[in-house]
Amino acid sequence: MMKNKILLALAAFMLTISFVNEPIQDTIDIVAGATNQTYGTSVDSYASASTNGSYDDDGYEEEDDD
Amino acid sequence: MTIVLLTALISVILAFFFYKQIHKYKYILYGFFGLLALVVSESGNIITLGFVPFGIFLVVMYTGVLDKGIVRKRLALVRAEYAIIGSILLLPHAIGYLEIYLDEVFPKLAGWSQLFGVLAFLTMIPLFVTSFQFIRKKFSYKEWKSLHKVAYVSYLFIFAHLLILNNDRFFYYLAITVVYIALKVPTVYKWIEKRKKT
Numbered sequence: 679m680m681k682n683k684i685l686l687a688l689a690a691f692m693l694t695i696s697f698v699n700e701p702i703q704d705t706i707d708i709v710a711g712a713t714n715q716t717y718g719t720s721v722d723s724y725a726s727a728s729t730n731g732s733y734d735d736d737g738y739e740e741e742d743d744d
Numbered sequence: 745m746t747i748v749l750l751t752a753l754i755s756v757i758l759a760f761f762f763y764k765q766i767h768k769y770k771y772i773l774y775g776f777f778g779l780l781a782l783v784v785s786e787s788g789n790i791i792t793l794g795f796v797p798f799g800i801f802l803v804v805m806y807t808g809v810l811d812k813g814i815v816r817k818r819l820a821l822v823r824a825e826y827a828i829i830g831s832i833l834l835l836p837h838a839i840g841y842l843e844i845y846l847d848e849v850f851p852k853l854a855g856w857s858q859l860f861g862v863l864a865f866l867t868m869i870p871l872f873v874t875s876f877q878f879i880r881k882k883f884s885y886k887e888w889k890s891l892h893k894v895a896y897v898s899y900l901f902i903f904a905h906l907l908i909l910n911n912d913r914f915f916y917y918l919a920i921t922v923v924y925i926a927l928k929v930p931t932v933y934k935w936i937e938k939r940k941k942t
Contacts, residue, residue: 680811681809681810681811681927682810682811682813682815684923684927685806685809685810685923685927688919688923689749689752689753692745692749692916692919693746693749693750693753695916696745696746696749696916697746699912700745700746705746705747708747708789708790708793708795709747709790
């Protein structure tokens with residue numbers, strides 16, 4: 679029964695750590711179908727889509743009058 | 745990782761208490777999960793991001809390394825069903841990402857992680873097809889068993905795919921990989937010893 683105990687301990691440990699590290703609200707959001715920083719998709723950056731906190735702000739640059 | 749682990753936990757609990765029902769109504773379940781995969785395939789969610797299928801595959805993988813006993817016995821009874829359900833739910837993840845990479849990102853930009861993901865998906869196709877009972881019956885037990893050893897190659901590709909992603913969940917994936925290999929090594933060693941004797 680040694681292997682089962684190792685796996686049970688690993689599962690309990692990992693579940694505890696993931697509950698602590700991953701905000702519960704993000705988990706609820708992703709279950710409801712909304713992606714967020716915790717459960718995001720890395721392919722967005724390859725596909726030139728902006729990611730959290732790093733939007734393209736070229737359009738907001740003030741132009742010099744002179 | 746919470747989603748992956750909770751999916752695995754719920755799958756184990758359901759298998760333990762409802763293994764007979766899961767086995768009996770498997771085709772209804774395949775139909776239900778097939779429809780679900782179609783419905784959710786267009787958006788980013790716990791299925792298309794791969795969390796739910798990975799949770800189910802964890803149960804399929806780790807069933808093989810459990811100690812002999814009632815838990816292993818009941819999980820083994822629904823292992824094929826779980827493998828098929830996991831594969832059905834993996835389709836939106838695999839096809840969705842493949843589509844993105846082929847359409848919007850030049851394949852040359854795709855990294856090793858994506859390559860291993862594709863390899864894992866490709867090696868899973870024959871396993872998925874031959875897991876259906878009516879197809880399995882066309883093979884002898886020995887042939888089927890040999891073919892399903894490819895599953896270990898597929899597991900390696902999955903582990904490589906996840907580890908090379910190198911995201912926030914890297915250490916979870918590393919723990920899952922290391923523990924799986926550590927628990928599998930004694931079984932493989934015994935198998936090699938047994939073959940030497942015969």
